Amino acid sequence: MPAPRPVQQGDHVFLVDGSSFIFRAYFQSMNQDARYNYRSDRLPTGAVRLFCNVLHKMVREGVMGNKPTHLAIIFDKSEESFRKEIYPDYKAHRPPPPAELVPQFPLMRDAVRAFGLKPVEQIRYEADDLIATYCRIACEAGADVTIVSADKDLMQLIRPCVVMFDPASGDQKAKGSRPERIIGEAEVMEKFGVPPAKVVDVQALAGDSTDNVPGVPGIGVKTAAQLITDYGDLETLLARAAEIKQEKRRQSLIDNAELARISRQLVKLVDDVQLEVPLDDLVAPGLDARGAIAFLKAMEFNTLTRRIAEDAGLDPAAIEPDETLRIPPGEAPGGAPAAVVAVAVATPEGGAVAVATMEAARPDAGPPPARRVEEVKAALTAVPVDVAAYETVGSLEQLERWIAGAFDAGLVAFDTETTSLDALQAELVGFSLALAPGRACYVPLGHRDKADLFGAGLLPGQVPAAEALARLKPLLEDPSVLKIGQNIKYDALVMGEQGIRIAPQDDTMLMSYVLDGGLGSHGMDELSERHLGHKPIAYSQVTGTGKARISFAEVPIDRATAYAAEDADVTLRLWQLFKARLVAEGMVPVYETLERPLVAVLARMEAAGIMIDRQILSRLSGDFAQGAARLEAEIHALAGETFNVGSPKQLGDILFGKMGIPGGRKTATGQWATGADVLEDLAAQGLELPRRIVDWRQITKLKSTYTDALPGYVNPRSGRVHTSFALAATTTGRLSSSEPNLQNIPVRTEEGRKIRTAFIAAPGCKLISADYSQIELRVLAHVAEIPQLRQAFEDGIDIHAMTASEMFGVPVEGMDPLVRRRAKAINFGIIYGISAFGLANQLGISREESGAYIKKYFERFPGIRDYMDATKADCRANGYVSTIFGRKCHFPAINSKNPSERSFVERQSINAPIQGSAADIIRRAMARMDAALAGAKLSARMLLQVHDELVFExxxxxxxxAMPVIAAVMEAAPEPALKLRVPLRVDARSAGNWEEAH
Structure with missing residues (x-):
């Protein structure tokens, strides 16, 4: 530290609100690639990295053209300030810090020291009080002061010698980012409607929901500003409250005068703190390059390390990282410190359960993670879910208070209520917000009287939609405020139609999916009952069922508030619990790299949609109808009579009754079983009638599911088809598609391929299909370490021909296609745990022959059998298997006493790490694709994901x-987390329609 120097006229003092910036840096870090948010030992460091960038810029350049003579980085020491003595409920309901932020608190202080500064904090006082005291001392000495913060509570300090500097909120080019700005007296007037000296009086009346400052009920910032302007100050207003004409306002001021006075004490900053660190001691240093580099290397912030080393003319390799910042391995899952799960949760009595503190953020402090999670859960369930306590927001002033509370908290649970499950065509009826357990509201926008549903009249007591959305937009788009939702992709699409982008976001459905994939559904109601012991109001309870069901727009506002606000409240509670569990169970990387980034990606894909050619579909529908009629005639001829081919009962009676075909079995209802497996087994035996029926079913399904139905899915506004992708629908991590399902169009039949020709590019564009080549076999070669397969992939050899050559001793050159086809069936069959019976049906051979093939396959590639046996054993022991990226696929029935069920689950468990790893790889590619295309200045956009294939326009x-950029991203998707032992290969082609590009 430099030698002390008295502050004097002409000096410029910088006071940095470190506590406020920590939260902003954390939420900004959630907008960046998750790879940059963790050290290699999985210690969360994203907020620290952004903090260091700002700190470096401030020390080196100052701000807005000014460099400091004195610089203080000021933190809150603890939550227990003197204000708790005045009002015990002060900040009692403040939401807990995010679990991954807690271990970064002490690292922020380490960063300050590394840059040659001294972190300033003092017990019983908040950072704002220290800033107020330093301001007074500096101004009295004739110096100028810049407060670096966006905290509105500090605006009361602004005067001719003091301004605030609000740093840019994230990437200046990002939509929704807030540019850096200077806040002076004019900006305070714009925000509060009064000069800085009167801000405390306005805040005393309006209160602050985030800090639990009570204020006067029914008075918001605008009303408070008008009252203070009219009466001069708070005491005069309270003394003359009886003069106020509005009865409700007058009575509220009279009844709550003492609360207003207490609120003023809470919001007014003290400027006479007996400082432990004098301002004269905080002389701005030159950058301590060596100390900074040692810290940055320990944090693995390579870019900033190089920048500082180059500026200082130092060789970074010659400076050792600060080993005191290294976390010993094994302290917590993934190498992260145990205190990473620290949270604090509000209690019903207005206090808070501190599950861990900032001081407990070192590896050797606090209870074990599992116990902490249980403490979090206990604290959450102790706060009652009281739907009567939720607030209906009926004015813009009320809404602004809630939005301000969300900005102050740095997070908000958000949920929309609409008229349709189709997010792109739904009408927005209202939205709900939650800031803490038990503190939630509903903002009605479009509720109508049932009798006037199609009229223009809205029910009274609602906020004008356009004005409400204009107020909401800055909150939802601000990078420094985390938005929490349950299936938030739907809400993102709904708000996208309003021109609003939600970012950053967390999704409780996806958190649950990462933690408990395969252990149950991930709907909010089920999660609430399972984890919180609370059964929420069902949607059907407010809208009714069957013919009596009404639109949400017809639901009375009071009932809508109870339902919608509860959803936001429960979502926030689930988030607090799941956030702790993710870290305690070592699943943060899975969520951050494979789930959370995909929400925005899929929302963009769904909004983009894909064009279809209705004429092609109409022509195909006619062709399929003719083909079905022809097959139906052939079926009737073979059966010797006419019957309803679509009736399983009539079909069973023909096959097993009249014709007496052996092997029939009856279902529990007494009818003959005629499922696809039965018919395909009979067809494999050479029976013509079952084969014709299988063909008839396929062609009629294509007609009804695609050629007839797809035109009905065209969005009237966009003219395109918009499928919906589900992230949390399968145990293995595979995405699913619905409304319409575009992942199940068959590609192995000529008819299915014809349907793909109807998916076309927009005029002037082409479709690009980029498809992983044999990705699951490549993953198998990696995880099972099969030398022959690895070498074949390395050399680019035809893997199926190689397998046939290895198994049957035939040369690759001139190989019989039938032999290769059998090897291909075995290769893929092994991945899915195929049985001798299944392989026999697939190849049309005897079970003895197929069994011999499988036996020989395992003899030739023993590593595969070892992998399968080890995988089953692991699943039996743990109840789950894992992908190569750590995703857990749970199979609770693995130890079932039912042999048939157990055998089925064992096959699933064998396949899951392979299929799941392949799914994770393409997810990683999708998460990076938009940035890669934008970086190459290309406007290509993803439209579809079909398992191993991505479709672009x-x-x-x-x-x-575009094609080489797309292929490069996909082929490098596992890195840097993992380097596969075999290379990935992507085939990319383009054409005017999907089939030709495939």
Missing amino acids: APQEEVEA
């Missing part, structure tokens, strides 16, 4: 440039 002139 690109301007025709960009196609040749």
Whole structure:
């Protein structure tokens, strides 16, 4: 530290609100690639990295053209300030800090020291009080002061010698980011309607929901500003409250005068703190380059390390990282410190359960993670879910208070209520917000009287939609405020239609999916009952069922408030619990890299949609109808009579009754079983009638599911088909598609391929299909370490021909296609745990022959059998298997006493790590794709994901440039987390329609 120097006229003092910036840096870090948010030992460091960037810029350049003579980085020492003595409920309901932020608190202080500064904090006082005291001392000495913060509570300090500097909120080019700005007296007047000296009086009346400052009920900032302007100050207003004409306002001021006075004590900053660190001691240093580099290397912030080393003319390799910042392995899952799960939760009595503190953020402090999670759960369930306590927001002033509370808290649970499950065509009826357990509201926008549903009249007591959304937009788009939702992709699409982008976000449905995939559904009602012991109001309870069901727009506002606000409240509670569990169970990387980034990606894909050619579909529908009629005639001829081919009962009676075909079995209802497996087994035996029925079913299904139905899915506004992708629908991590399902169009039949020709590019564009080549076999070669397979992939050899050569001793050159086809069936069958019976049906051979093939396969590739046996054993022991990226696929029935069920689950457990790893790889590619295309200045956009394939639309002139970028991203997707032992290969082609590009 430099030698002390008295502050004097002409000096410029910088006072940095470190506590406020910590939270902002954390939420900004959630907008960046998750790879940059963790050290290699999985210690969360994203907020620290952004903090260091700002700190470096401030020390080196100052702000807005000014460099400091004195610089203080000021933190809150603890939550227990003197204000608790005045009002015990002060900040009692403040939401807990995010679990991953807690271990970064002490690292922020380490960063300050590393840059040659001294972190300033003092017990019983908040950072704002220390800033107020330093301001007074500096101004009295004739110096100028810049407070670096966006905290509105500090605006009361602004005067001719004091301004605030609000740093830019994230990437200046990002939509929704807030540019850096200077806040002076004019900006305070704009925000509060009064000059800085009167801000405390306005805040005393309006209160602060985030800090639990009570204020006067029914008075918001605008009303408070008008009252203070009219009466001069708070005491004069309270003394003359009886003069106020509005009865409700007058009575509220009279009844709550003492609360207003207490609130003023809470919001007024003290400027006479007996400082432990004098301002004269905080002379701005030159950058301590060596100390900074040692810290940055320990944090693995490579870019900033290089920048500082180059500026200082130092060789970073010659400076050792600060080993005191290294976390010993094994302290917590993933190498992260145990205190990473620390949270604090509000209690019904207005206090808080501190599950861990900032001081407990070192590896050797606090109870074990599992116990902490249980403490979090106990604290959450102790706060009652009281639907009567939720607030209906009926005015813009009320809404602004809630929005301000969300900005102050740095997070908000958000949920929309609409008229349709189709997010792109739904009408927004209202939205709900929650800031802490038990503190939630509903903002009605579009509720109508049932009798006037199609009229123009809205029910009274609602906020004008356009004005409400204008107020909401800055909150939902601000990078420094985390938005929490349950299936938030739906809400993102709904708000996207309003021109609002939600970012950053967390999704409780996806958190649950990461933690408990395969152990049950992930709907909010089920999660609430399972984890919180609370059964929420069902949607059907407010809308009714059957013919009596009404639109949500017809639901009375009071009932809508109870339902919608409860959803936001429960979602926030689940988030607090799941956030702790993710870290305690070592699942943060899975959520951050494989789930959370995909929400925005899939929302963009769904909003984009894909064009279809209705004429092609109409023509195909006619062709399929003719083909079905022809097959139906052949079926009737083979059966010797006419019957309803679509009736399983009539079909069973023909096959097993009249014709007496052996092997029939009856279902529990007494009817003959005629499922696809039965018919395909009979067809494999050479029976013509079952084969014709299988063909008839396939062609009629294609007609009804696709050629007839797809035109009905065209969005009237966009003219495109918009499928919906589900992230949490399968045990293995595979995405699913619905409304319409575009992942199940068959590609192995000529008819299915014809349907793909109807999916077309927009005029002037082409579709690009980028498909992983044999990705699951490549993953198998990696996880099972099969030398022959690895070498074949390395050499680019035809893997199926190689397998046939290895198994049957035939040369690859001139190989019989039938032999290769059998090897291919075995290769893929092994991945899915195929049985001798299944392989026999697939190849049309005897079970003895197929059994011999499988036996020989395992003899030739013994590593595969070892992998399968080890995987089953692990699943039996743990109840789950894991992908190569750590996703857990749970199989609770693995130890079932039912042999058939157990055998089925064992096959699933064998396949899950392979299929799941392949799914994770393409997710990683999708998460990076938009940035890669934008970086290459390409406007191509993803439209579809079909398991191992991505479909893009690109301007025709960009196609040749886009395909190598797309392929490169997909092939490098596992890195840097993992380097596969076999190379990935992607085939990319373009055409005017999907089939030709595939």
